[in-house]
Amino acid sequence: MTITDQSLDEAQAKKHALNCHRMKPALFSVLCEIKEKTGLSIRSSQEEEPVDPQLMRLDNMLLAEGVAGPEKGGGSAAAAAAAAASGGGVSPDNSIEHSDYRSKLAQIRHIYHSELEKYEQACNEFTTHVMNLLREQSRTRPVAPKEMERMVSIIHRKFSAIQMQLKQSTCEAVMILRSRFLDARRKRRNFSKQATEVLNEYFYSHLSNPYPSEEAKEELAKKCGITVSQVSNWFGNKRIRYKKNIGKFQEEANIYAVKTAVSVTQGGHSRTSSPTPPSSAGSGGSFNLSGSGDMFLGMPGLNGDSYPASQVESLRHAMGPGGYGDSLGGGPMYSPREMRANGGWQEAVTPSSVTSPTEGPGSVHSDTSN
DNA sequence: GCCCATGATTGTCA
DNA sequence: TGACAATCATGGGC
Numbered sequence: 001m002t003i004t005d006q007s008l009d010e011a012q013a014k015k016h017a018l019n020c021h022r023m024k025p026a027l028f029s030v031l032c033e034i035k036e037k038t039g040l041s042i043r044s045s046q047e048e049e050p051v052d053p054q055l056m057r058l059d060n061m062l063l064a065e066g067v068a069g070p071e072k073g074g075g076s077a078a079a080a081a082a083a084a085a086s087g088g089g090v091s092p093d094n095s096i097e098h099s100d101y102r103s104k105l106a107q108i109r110h111i112y113h114s115e116l117e118k119y120e121q122a123c124n125e126f127t128t129h130v131m132n133l134l135r136e137q138s139r140t141r142p143v144a145p146k147e148m149e150r151m152v153s154i155i156h157r158k159f160s161a162i163q164m165q166l167k168q169s170t171c172e173a174v175m176i177l178r179s180r181f182l183d184a185r186r187k188r189r190n191f192s193k194q195a196t197e198v199l200n201e202y203f204y205s206h207l208s209n210p211y212p213s214e215e216a217k218e219e220l221a222k223k224c225g226i227t228v229s230q231v232s233n234w235f236g237n238k239r240i241r242y243k244k245n246i247g248k249f250q251e252e253a254n255i256y257a258v259k260t261a262v263s264v265t266q267g268g269h270s271r272t273s274s275p276t277p278p279s280s281a282g283s284g285g286s287f288n289l290s291g292s293g294d295m296f297l298g299m300p301g302l303n304g305d306s307y308p309a310s311q312v313e314s315l316r317h318a319m320g321p322g323g324y325g326d327s328l329g330g331g332p333m334y335s336p337r338e339m340r341a342n343g344g345w346q347e348a349v350t351p352s353s354v355t356s357p358t359e360g361p362g363s364v365h366s367d368t369s370n
Numbered sequence: 371g372c373c374c375a376t377g378a379t380t381g382t383c384a
Numbered sequence: 385t386g387a388c389a390a391t392c393a394t395g396g397g398c
Contacts, residue, residue, distance in 0.1 A: 240387095
């Protein structure tokens with residue numbers, strides 16, 4: 001059904017005719033009487049609406065999640081909770097995820113507030129409209145102020161129902177965002193092939209002392225597109241797994257040793273296949289492992305098809321163009337006695353007292369030292 | 371679905 | 385605090 005200008009005019013004309021009718025006062029008084037009688041029933045139906053517990057829950061949740069209430073940098077409460085859930089020490093590494101989470105939460109917050117504003121505006125407009133209508137009608141029929149209040153409260157109730165739906169969907173959106181965020185942290189993704197290659201190259205070229213310094217870790221992290229913590233994890237896992245199963249890793253070691261050798265003979269220091277610093281190589285720094293000692297130390301020279309990376313290093317040190325032979329203490333070959341005396345990875349060099357491999361000439365982060 | 375590889379976590383130690 | 389060792393949990397190949 002459409003309302004045309006013509007029909008509106010007709011209605012206005014009828015209303016005017018009614019208002020001017022001689023029977024109008026009599027009709028009005030009758031209506032007042034009826035109204036008086038039905039007044040009780042209206043009052044009885046006008047019950048006090050108790051606060052909806054579900055609405056309260058939604059409000060509390062939105063407040064806790066930082067969607068409702070005062071803004072503190074885009075959902076601070078939830079971000080803090082997420083930070084706490086991330087396990088404390090790793091929070092700096094999750095800054096990317098956190099900022100992502102925060103920005104998404106801010107988006108939800110923005111949408112929620114703009115929708116809320118729209119609803120409130122619409123509610124006010126509609127209330128004003130209805131009030132105007134009732135005032136208009138009060139000229140032709142008795143409209144008590146109570147009735148107007150009742151109408152207003154009905155409208156508000158309707159709109160708060162809509163608002164509750166909005167709050168509900170907002171809560172759902174926040175929950176989904178949160179679960180996704182937590183899942184993302186929980187999930188493990190393999191590093192890229194290139195990243196693993198970089199890490200392996202570093203590991204095998206520093207086999208004698210595979211303990212990258214903080215700077216080296218940062219550099220590796222940057223190169224691999226991972227965090228420093230992940231680099232630390234990787235080296236921790238690698239050292240342990242290498243130690244546990246040297247045989248299995250020998251082939252891998254050979255591959256990287258060859259790579260390193262090739263990169264050296266092709267002219268120079270590849271940044272990742274950097275030589276071991278004098279301290280670790282010169283002191284026979286290859287870590288002493290049960291079994292690994294034989295593997296590396298027992299080999300008299302590079303006469304095999306495959307050779308361990310540590311020996312490639314020593315060879316490089318001895319005959320490389322820049323040469324680290326001087327710092328090797330007289331000979332390119334490892335001294336088994338020295339090796340044993342130096343013990344394992346840990347004992348061979350202590351990170352604080354010995355120049356870290358990464359601080360060596362071909363270090364990942366520095367080419368200038370020594 | 372199983373199995374292995376691997377990144378992450380946790381507890382312990384120096 | 386960093387390293388190690390054990391373990392968990394997930395990805396990916398088969």
